Amino acid sequence: MTTRKIEIFSAGCPLCKETEELVNALACSSCNINVVDMHGAPGISRAKELGVHSVPAVAVDGKLADCCTGRGPEKTRLMAAGIGQPLS
Template sequence: MKTKRKVEVFSAGCPVCEETIAMVSRLACSSCEITVLSMNDSKVAARAKSLGVRSVPAVAINGQLADCCAGRGPDEKTLRAAGLGQEL
């Protein structure tokens, strides 16, 4: 029996997440085992956090957050540089 590539899609159930799920499904091959995980489940959210997920949708392949999904999400330094918290 061949080993499958484990593909996890972390989703909040929004339209953008649904688009990502559709794209991953379209790109997948017979060696891919896709699992869609709801961030509304606290165990899923904990797993996502351990992988470094900071925003959804996010995709992990074989337990590694895909490069396209890493480093995203709110960042205090960037928000402050854009003016957040500064009086006009």
């Protein structure tokens, strides 16, 4: 049987647990779910491979779900918010 590989990148926080519950509730018999623990080197390495910048995040068949892309701190946006600029 062919399965869909689903990876949930989780740090174990309440928001991550909520995402795990949501994915499990939506899953069908074709879904093979794996929770990737972001506390260890293997999880961090896998997250970097897929471009995960914040958790929770979900990947389906090796691609980040649209809702999980483009998130996380970005240097230019942090600088635009004033970080690194002394107050006068």
